[in-house]
Amino acid sequence: SNGRPVLALDSRDLLAITLEAAPAAVLIPAHIWTPHYAVFGMKTGFDRLEECYGDLTGEIHAVETGLSSDPAMNRLLSMLDDYALVSNSDAHSPAKLAREATCFATELSFSGLRRALRRPFPGLLGTVEFFPEEGKYHWDGHRACGVRWSPRQTREAGGRCPVCGRPVTVGVLHRVAVLADRAEAGQPPAARPAERLLSLTQIIAEAEQAGEGTMKVQRIYEQMLAAHGPELKILRETPLAALAGTAGERVADGVRRVRLGLLKVTPGYDGVYGTVEIFN
Numbered sequence: 001s002n003g004r005p006v007l008a009l010d011s012r013d014l015l016a017i018t019l020e021a022a023p024a025a026v027l028i029p030a031h032i033w034t035p036h037y038a039v040f041g042m043k044t045g046f047d048r049l050e051e052c053y054g055d056l057t058g059e060i061h062a063v064e065t066g067l068s069s070d071p072a073m074n075r076l077l078s079m080l081d082d083y084a085l086v087s088n089s090d091a092h093s094p095a096k097l098a099r100e101a102t103c104f105a106t107e108l109s110f111s112g113l114r115r116a117l118r119r120p121f122p123g124l125l126g127t128v129e130f131f132p133e134e135g136k137y138h139w140d141g142h143r144a145c146g147v148r149w150s151p152r153q154t155r156e157a158g159g160r161c162p163v164c165g166r167p168v169t170v171g172v173l174h175r176v177a178v179l180a181d182r183a184e185a186g187q188p189p190a191a192r193p194a195e196r197l198l199s200l201t202q203i204i205a206e207a208e209q210a211g212e213g214t215m216k217v218q219r220i221y222e223q224m225l226a227a228h229g230p231e232l233k234i235l236r237e238t239p240l241a242a243l244a245g246t247a248g249e250r251v252a253d254g255v256r257r258v259r260l261g262l263l264k265v266t267p268g269y270d271g272v273y274g275t276v277e278i279f280n
């Protein structure tokens with residue numbers, strides 16, 4: 001309906017067919033909390049991986065957290081303790097490749113990557129994550145009534161909007177909270193560090209108080225790539241003084257603030273995108 005192909009096949013059966021064709025194949029459930037079609041999604045999802053993969057659950061070693069969740073959320077569920085959490089970006093638009101990423105220190109081969117994605121995950125270093133709060137359905141609430149609630153606030157209010165009295169729209173974090181059995185993220189052996197980043201164009205745009213798509217922002221972005229190399233390197237490693245030299249003090253300060261997590265995060269709810277402000 002939206003141009004994406006749909007394969008009407010149970011995930012368990014897809015895995016069985018795949019393993020029959022290629023016994024060394026790796027299947028990682030993707031975007032696991034996306035409301036529609038995802039393995040734990042609130043519309044059509046399961047409550048446990050076993051309910052989805054049945055007798056083949058042992059073949060699943062990792063799950064992909066998607067834009068709508070990060071490791072801190074997923075580690076609230078002890079049922080994921082034995083699973084690695086990886087983070088991939090979609091190929092919907094080339095500029096957004098690697099906005100989320102998984103870091104490896106392995107041989108650059110299929111078998112090297114495969115080994116890192118199976119227990120005990122040798123060479124799997126961690127992930128680079130976006131802010132799941134930016135999603136349109138992260139918290140709960142009613143857009144028209146101006147009610148933006150955390151899952152706890154919704155629970156305490158019995159799920160009813162104080163303005164119109166109808167049930168509030170429940171978001172991804174609420175779905176996680178329903179299945180969670182911990183108050184704070186666990187650190188099982190499969191857990192790896194996660195970094196949270198914003199895109200470089202987002203930082204430049206806020207620093208320059210211009211839109212991300214403007215010529216000004218694009219020009220600075222291209223200059224930075226030409227001078228310092230790939231975006232992930234600029235965001236994570238390039239010395240701030242060097243960045244200030246090409247893009248100015250304010251952009252460099254924006255990168256510093258993102259590295260330190262000095263950001264103001266306002267979660268999305270009921271169809272309203274969340275925001276991350278760098279200079280607040």
Ligand SMILES: [Zn+2]
Pocket residue numbers: 031090
């Ligand atoms: Zn996708």
Ligand SMILES: [Zn+2]
Pocket residue numbers: 142144145147161162163164165166
């Ligand atoms: Zn309402």
